[in-house]
Amino acid sequence: MAMIELNGVVKTFVLHNQGGAVIEVMRDAGFSVAPGECVALSGASGAGKSTLMRMIYGNYLASAGQIRVAGVDLVQAEPREILALRRESLGYVSQFLRVVPRVPTLQVVAEPLLTLGVDAETAQARAADLLRRLRIPEPLWSLSPTTFSGGEQQRVNIARGFAHDYPALLLDEPTASLDAKNRRTVLDLILDAKARGAAIVGIFHDAAARAEVCDREIDVSEFAPRGAA
Amino acid sequence: MTPLLQVRNISKHYGARMGCTDVGFDLYPGEVMGIVGESGSGKSTLLNCLAGHLPPDKGEVIFDTRADGPVDTVTMSEPARRMLSRTDWAFVHQHARDGLRMTVSAGGNIGERLMAVGTRHYGDIRSRATDWLERVEIDENRIDDRPSAFSGGMQQRLQIARNLVTGPRLVFMDEPTGGLDVSVQARLLDLVRGLVREMGLSALIVTHDLAVVRLLADRLMVMKDGHLVEAGLTDQVLDDPQHGYTQLLVSSVLQV
Numbered sequence: 001m002a003m004i005e006l007n008g009v010v011k012t013f014v015l016h017n018q019g020g021a022v023i024e025v026m027r028d029a030g031f032s033v034a035p036g037e038c039v040a041l042s043g044a045s046g047a048g049k050s051t052l053m054r055m056i057y058g059n060y061l062a063s064a065g066q067i068r069v070a071g072v073d074l075v076q077a078e079p080r081e082i083l084a085l086r087r088e089s090l091g092y093v094s095q096f097l098r099v100v101p102r103v104p105t106l107q108v109v110a111e112p113l114l115t116l117g118v119d120a121e122t123a124q125a126r127a128a129d130l131l132r133r134l135r136i137p138e139p140l141w142s143l144s145p146t147t148f149s150g151g152e153q154q155r156v157n158i159a160r161g162f163a164h165d166y167p168a169l170l171l172d173e174p175t176a177s178l179d180a181k182n183r184r185t186v187l188d189l190i191l192d193a194k195a196r197g198a199a200i201v202g203i204f205h206d207a208a209a210r211a212e213v214c215d216r217e218i219d220v221s222e223f224a225p226r227g228a229a
Numbered sequence: 230m231t232p233l234l235q236v237r238n239i240s241k242h243y244g245a246r247m248g249c250t251d252v253g254f255d256l257y258p259g260e261v262m263g264i265v266g267e268s269g270s271g272k273s274t275l276l277n278c279l280a281g282h283l284p285p286d287k288g289e290v291i292f293d294t295r296a297d298g299p300v301d302t303v304t305m306s307e308p309a310r311r312m313l314s315r316t317d318w319a320f321v322h323q324h325a326r327d328g329l330r331m332t333v334s335a336g337g338n339i340g341e342r343l344m345a346v347g348t349r350h351y352g353d354i355r356s357r358a359t360d361w362l363e364r365v366e367i368d369e370n371r372i373d374d375r376p377s378a379f380s381g382g383m384q385q386r387l388q389i390a391r392n393l394v395t396g397p398r399l400v401f402m403d404e405p406t407g408g409l410d411v412s413v414q415a416r417l418l419d420l421v422r423g424l425v426r427e428m429g430l431s432a433l434i435v436t437h438d439l440a441v442v443r444l445l446a447d448r449l450m451v452m453k454d455g456h457l458v459e460a461g462l463t464d465q466v467l468d469d470p471q472h473g474y475t476q477l478l479v480s481s482v483l484q485v
Contacts, residue, residue: 016473017480058462060469079448079462080257100422100444101415115426 002032002068003168003199004056009065009075009223011051025051029065029223035167038190038200040210043220049203052220053170056201057092058082069168087115092170093161097145097153105131105148106141109159116164123163130159133185151177162189169193171202175209187213231293233258233399233431234279239288241274247455248274252288254450254460258398261425261432263446263463265439265478271455272435273403279433280320280401281310292317292399315345319392323404325384329376329391335362336372338391346395361390365420382413386420393424400432406441418444439482443467451475 009029015021026048033039041049054060056067058074067074070089072081086092091112099108106127113123131141134155140148145156154177161169174190175183183206190213193200204210210217232255241248249271256262264272277283279290281302290302295317302310314320322328329338339358340348348354359369365386367379376384385405392400405421406414422445425432436442442449442463449463451472459472470476 013469014471015476017477054468059464061461061465061471080260082462083260083447098443100419102412103419 001034003035003070004201005032005066005068006030006056007066009052009055009067010063011048011055011060012063024225026220026223027225029220031218033168033199033201035197035199036194037216038194038202038214040214040217041201041203041220042210042217047221048223049220050172052223053172053201053203057090057170058086087112089166090168090170091161091164091166093158093172093174095154095157095172095176097157097160099145101146102144104142105136105145105156108145108156109163112160112164126163127159130162131156133189134159135182135185151179151182154178155182158186158189162193165193165196165198167198169198169200171200171204173203173205175204175206183209230257231299232256233260233293234433235289235291235299236279237289237291239275239278239285239290241271241278241283241285247271249278249452249455252452252457254457256399256431256433258431259425259429260448261430261434261446263442263449264433264435264452265437265442265449266452267437267478270452272452274455275452276401276403276433276435280318281314282320315342316395317398319395319397319400321385321388321392321400321402321405323407325376325381325388328388329384331377332375334373334375335367335379335387338376338387339394342391342395357394361394362387364424365390366416380413382409382417385409385413385417389417389420389424393428393430396428398429398431400430402432402434402436404436405434406436406438414441421445439467439479451478 007030009026011026013023013025029052041052043049051060055062056069062075065075069085072085074082106124109127109130110123113126136152136155145153158174174186178186187209190200234256237253239252240250252275264275266272278285285303291299292302293299302313336355336358339361340354343354343357359372362369362372367383367386376387379387406417409417424430434446446463449461449466450457451459451466453474459466459470459475466475467479470479
């Protein structure tokens, strides 16, 4: 059975403060991802890759259709059902790190585990292991990541996204702004996640990375409404 | 699962002027709900109606009590409601001096709430007060100082300690970070998040600061002219707002 499944998904933006402009960006989007499978969303910039991924996370509201992740339809679900899904089953590595200022990096990475009720020691050990693998120097662990460089923040974000073994995982440009060694580490993390049975949807501009970890590609421009550019 | 709080059709008018109209929602255990809107949108009126500080003109505020299950707190007796507000409820005011006794020591401020629920042993009260001062990062040798000798951020943390010492299940917060400078704000946000997670608290937080709700709240309600215009997951409402007013609100935030 599919872990992630989309059917007839439509997305329309209504801009009330810009003359009520109605912009239909996606029509009849549908695909499914099985456990252990990694699917890349492709298409030109502006085709709707990020919009589609945000809808799968429940961050954007789909206008119609079904988006099922681990049995929950995000289009119909109550906020608390989506929150539970995100806590337990659906991980998301975005391109931006958003954290409470002044919270130490180790804590930021351990947090998804702590919210699941994992004891502090185990959670921190897991966080330390990921930070080490991603080459964040240990003296930085007790500092807030808000002062880190772009690449370091991206790696902290990845560590946080991989702290818990989510059965479904969304990755937005996980290898962007990484050097060769760290890029390798991230690809290995993705391969490990696949091996344990995670269903993954990713956006990869890095063609070699995409070829290595993805089983197939879905061209998002096929979901563009007719008549649109 | 039974909601901790079920709010139904709450309306409050001040003469001909509208405070809030027909507001309803459910809050579940462990959830943090943000309420945003501009000044005069009715968010503080709503919070005060829910917390029993203002009698609503109509509507129900059903709280899942420990002893008797769901009970409408609007129609419950005044003593019963006061008991709730000392035990299972907590209210954190925007101005700490509204929620503290400024002429009583920090330890006394925390101890008062414990004594209100029947604690009498001086040593117990003192040690729990010390413990809470530590949890909100106030040095324990300040226990005998009056809050008037504290900075604004320390007063706000003391107010939180005073409120949470009785282990409430629902916390109302009215602009908890308003008027604090940003570094103090960050520390307070981290403190509140940690307490929510460790104690399994539910919270209703009124604020006009969208950055605060993004970091603290799971769910968000947007109010305008006394009406609830949009509600949903916090990040969804902020990133893909559906209502014209929310779109305006989100697009008006200055970028740092």
